[in-house]
Amino acid sequence: MFRKLFALSLIVTLLIVGVAPSTADEAPADWQADLAWAEAAIPSGLDLALPEESTTRAATNPKLDSALAELAGTPGGERSGVAASDGLRLENGRVQVQLVVDEGDEAAARQAVEQAGGEVTGSFAGVMQAWLPPDQLTTLAALDVVDYIQMPPTAVPAEDDALAAMTEGVAAANAAAWHTAGWRGQGRRVAIIDGGFQGYTSLLGVDLPQTVTVKNFVDGQTDAQVNGTTSHGTACAEIVHDMAPMAQLYLLKISTDIDLSEAVSYAISQNVDIISTSLTFINVTPGDGTGRFATLAQNARNKGILWVTAAGNYRETHWSGTFKDTDGDGLHEYASGVEVNVFGPGNGQAYLIPGGASLSLSIRWDDWTAVNQDYRLLLLRHDGSAFQIVGSSDNPQKGMPGQRPTERISYVTSGSAAIYGVAVQRMSSNRDVYLHLLTPNRKLDRRIPSMSLGNLADVPAVLTTAAVDAKSPFPREAYSSEGPTNGPGGAPTGGAVKPDLAAFANVSTRSYGTRGFNGTSAATPHVAGAAALVFNAYPVSLPGEVQDYLATWAVDQGLAGKDTQFGYGRLLLGSPPSPWDYDYHSFVPSVMSNR
Numbered sequence: 090m091f092r093k094l095f096a097l098s099l100i101v102t103l104l105i106v107g108v109a110p111s112t113a114d115e116a117p118a119d120w121q122a123d124l125a126w127a128e129a130a131i132p133s134g135l136d137l138a139l140p141e142e143s144t145t146r147a148a149t150n151p152k153l154d155s156a157l158a159e160l161a162g163t164p165g166g167e168r169s170g171v172a173a174s175d176g177l178r179l180e181n182g183r184v185q186v187q188l189v190v191d192e193g194d195e196a197a198a199r200q201a202v203e204q205a206g207g208e209v210t211g212s213f214a215g216v217m218q219a220w221l222p223p224d225q226l227t228t229l230a231a232l233d234v235v236d237y238i239q240m241p242p243t244a245v246p247a248e249d250d251a252l253a254a255m256t257e258g259v260a261a262a263n264a265a266a267w268h269t270a271g272w273r274g275q276g277r278r279v280a281i282i283d284g285g286f287q288g289y290t291s292l293l294g295v296d297l298p299q300t301v302t303v304k305n306f307v308d309g310q311t312d313a314q315v316n317g318t319t320s321h322g323t324a325c326a327e328i329v330h331d332m333a334p335m336a337q338l339y340l341l342k343i344s345t346d347i348d349l350s351e352a353v354s355y356a357i358s359q360n361v362d363i364i365s366t367s368l369t370f371i372n373v374t375p376g377d378g379t380g381r382f383a384t385l386a387q388n389a390r391n392k393g394i395l396w397v398t399a400a401g402n403y404r405e406t407h408w409s410g411t412f413k414d415t416d417g418d419g420l421h422e423y424a425s426g427v428e429v430n431v432f433g434p435g436n437g438q439a440y441l442i443p444g445g446a447s448l449s450l451s452i453r454w455d456d457w458t459a460v461n462q463d464y465r466l467l468l469l470r471h472d473g474s475a476f477q478i479v480g481s482s483d484n485p486q487k488g489m490p491g492q493r494p495t496e497r498i499s500y501v502t503s504g505s506a507a508i509y510g511v512a513v514q515r516m517s518s519n520r521d522v523y524l525h526l527l528t529p530n531r532k533l534d535r536r537i538p539s540m541s542l543g544n545l546a547d548v549p550a551v552l553t554t555a556a557v558d559a560k561s562p563f564p565r566e567a568y569s570s571e572g573p574t575n576g577p578g579g580a581p582t583g584g585a586v587k588p589d590l591a592a593f594a595n596v597s598t599r600s601y602g603t604r605g606f607n608g609t610s611a612a613t614p615h616v617a618g619a620a621a622l623v624f625n626a627y628p629v630s631l632p633g634e635v636q637d638y639l640a641t642w643a644v645d646q647g648l649a650g651k652d653t654q655f656g657y658g659r660l661l662l663g664s665p666p667s668p669w670d671y672d673y674h675s676f677v678p679s680v681m682s683n684r
């Protein structure tokens with residue numbers, strides 16, 4: 090999930106050719122690679138021989154994600170290759186999975202996992218995370234106490250670019266004036282939860298505080314391995330430190346949603362004031378502000394924590410709409426006669442994608458309660474004369490417990506450069522569902538900017554952050570995900586206005602270099618650091634009061650008032666309160682003038 094290697098190769102490319110760092114209108118790391126890809130005309134016509142039953146996977150098991158069914162059906166010697174291409178963690182002969190289990194069945198399920206040679210590593214809200222021998226998947230899935238076995242959803246960093254160092258956001262948000270007035274975040278605790286903090290030790294006392302608290306919630310890893318995987322979290326921590334130089338920092342490493350719940354519990358136990366997450370999840374919830382992340386965030390807020398999170402970078406990599414099949418061939422039509430949504434720059438051309446490029450594609454649809462509308466996701470490659478199926482996701486949607494209305498493909502291209510595209514096939518369905526297609530960091534030719542938030546960003550009890558460039562006039566970043574959220578159950582209407590605020594991207598950190606940190610990832614820790622200053626000045630505030638304070642002072646951009654691109658507007662702290670008038674500052678003044 091974390092494209093560390095890709096990021097590193099970009100750095101090398103930039104150094105070698107000496108090009109200027111990314112500017113406001115440029116896209117993030119992976120997209121800059123896209124820009125180097127040649128383009129070709131989109132082939133017309135699609136004549137796929139579509140099997141009614143899935144053939145590209147092992148026979149579908151109604152209680153297993155199709156990638157796990159494929160792994161179970163693969164001979165032992167070939168499993169590591171299958172796991173790698175499907176994005177599964179297979180270590181020491183065991184695969185990391187999540188079991189959906191009814192509350193009363195947890196003990197029995199745990200015992201069954203252990204008897205099968207597996208190990209339960211955590212659980213949250215009816216989902217148990219575990220290591221399991223692949224040979225035992227089918228047996229475990231067949232048990233009555235196990236509703237379903239799924240792939241663990243992993244956090245997607247809202248990173249764009251990986252390229253000394255003080256973020257330009259300090260000046261842009263007027264934080265320097267607060268520092269001068271004595272508000273530096275002293276006495277405040279900020280938890281940065283991320284996929285990795287590579288290189289943090291070398292920045293202690295320079296670009297980070299002298300000491301930080303680290304903890305690793307990734308299964309099978311030690312706390313020392315917080316210093317690994319990616320420097321994405323390190324760059325985020327640098328920004329919080331620039332904004333609130335005396336705040337105490339917690340660097341908490343996670344991979345899955347279960348890990349996230351553990352990190353949040355830990356943050357609560359440490360009396361943290363602010364959580365900052367520059368990541369999203371995909372296909373975990375309907376995107377309507379409900380579900381496991383909503384529960385987690387409300388719990389944190391009830392404990393006095395302001396949780397700031399990234400909107401996501403999916404505005405150009407998202408399509409949504411109602412399934413439509415006018416020619417009756419089972420394939421969705423994005424427009425009249427258009428059944429393949431090719432990867433492309435958005436100008437009616439297709440990318441010629443070289444071998445070795447990673448593609449990740451997901452669909453979800455509005456059937457989270459009944460889960461009896463079965464659709465299929467197809468990845469297609471054009472071989473010069475026709476599109477061929479090179480990947481499919483065939484999860485079961487048969488109305489059984491634990492099943493979800495989602496499909497996902499991870500794929501690494503091979504062979505000569507070619508056009509790739511995405512199709513959606515109706516398998517068994519009696520209504521036209523409302524679909525979301527997300528292809529993180531790979532632009533689609535047919536795209537819908539609205540409702541492109543990642544999961545977690547849709548939650549009411551978090552402060553969701555969009556990205557603007559750090560230089561005046563602070564234009565919106567083209568990738569910054571837009572609201573609104575989905576309506577109830579994943580419906581296309583009836584959602585809430587998100588994001589909540591906009592902050593700065595294309596900023597400088599030691600980790601990524603001058604103006605090298607891009608994405609809603611970079612924007613989020615600016616808000617977290619600003620919140621630490623407000624909590625510092627008004628120490629008995631509730632998280633909602635600090636959020637209101639930031640919203641009130643924000644500079645409105647785009648449509649007047651709170652909108653689905655900038656929220657309340659661009660982060661600006663206003664003038665600092667006097668540090669001497671302590672009584673006055675024991676609570677946040679009600680400054681709601683521009684709401």
Ligand SMILES: [Ca+2]
Pocket residue numbers: 413414415416417418419420421422428
């Ligand atoms: Ca069709």
Ligand SMILES: [Ca+2]
Pocket residue numbers: 463464465482483484485486496516
């Ligand atoms: Ca399906």
Ligand SMILES: [Ca+2]
Pocket residue numbers: 645646647648649650651652655656657658
């Ligand atoms: Ca506005």
